[in-house]
Amino acid sequence: MKHYANLNYDVLQQKLTAATTKPHLFRAIVDSPFDFKVDMARLHLGIIVLLLLNKTTGMVDRVALSDTELAKHTTDISVKRFEDIKIPITDEQNYIAKAIRTRRPQLTTDWQYLFTPALTPEEARFNQAGGGIACSVVYPFASDLEGALIYSYFQYPEHLGPDQRQFMKTYTNLVARRLAAGF
DSSP states (O other), X not given: OOOOOOOOHHHHHHHHHHOOSHHHHHHHHHHGGGGSHHHHHHHTEEEEEEEEEETTTTEEEEEEEOOSHHHHHHHHHOSSOGGGOEEETTOSSOHHXXXXXXXXXXXXXXXXXXXXXXXXXXXXXHHHHHHTOOEEEXXXXXXXXXXXXXXXXXXXXXXXXXXXXXXXXXXHHHHHHHHHHOO
């Protein structure tokens, strides 16, 4: 397998640093990697989602979704709006909650584990099929910040390799540092 892990992380960091408001930063987090279209296609990456724990409500909020065709397909057919899908941090079945609680990445080929209990398994799988997503990885922030990024690939897990793992680790750490820096 040819390696494509030579993305310019300095440019990505500059894009995140240039964001001066929360909405601008959240948008930059989920969209900036897709400015490198060829690299993201080679990584088979289709969607990035930013998730943050709302400590007041105890829910994991979906904060931002990448502006890609695959992401649009999932939201166009979803029975709930993106921002209305909330996950209790205590939910034992949900991989997002588990990743944030344990600070360990979680991989799934079945979106029911990303959407329970907010959507039925059928509704979650319908969203997944609409986006053409084969697998997703919930990569939690390793810092005190409680949240994660979801990386959704149009490639099955057995074909994900060191390039994808390196990108997820490096980019998640970059994002966590930027979010921790505040405004």
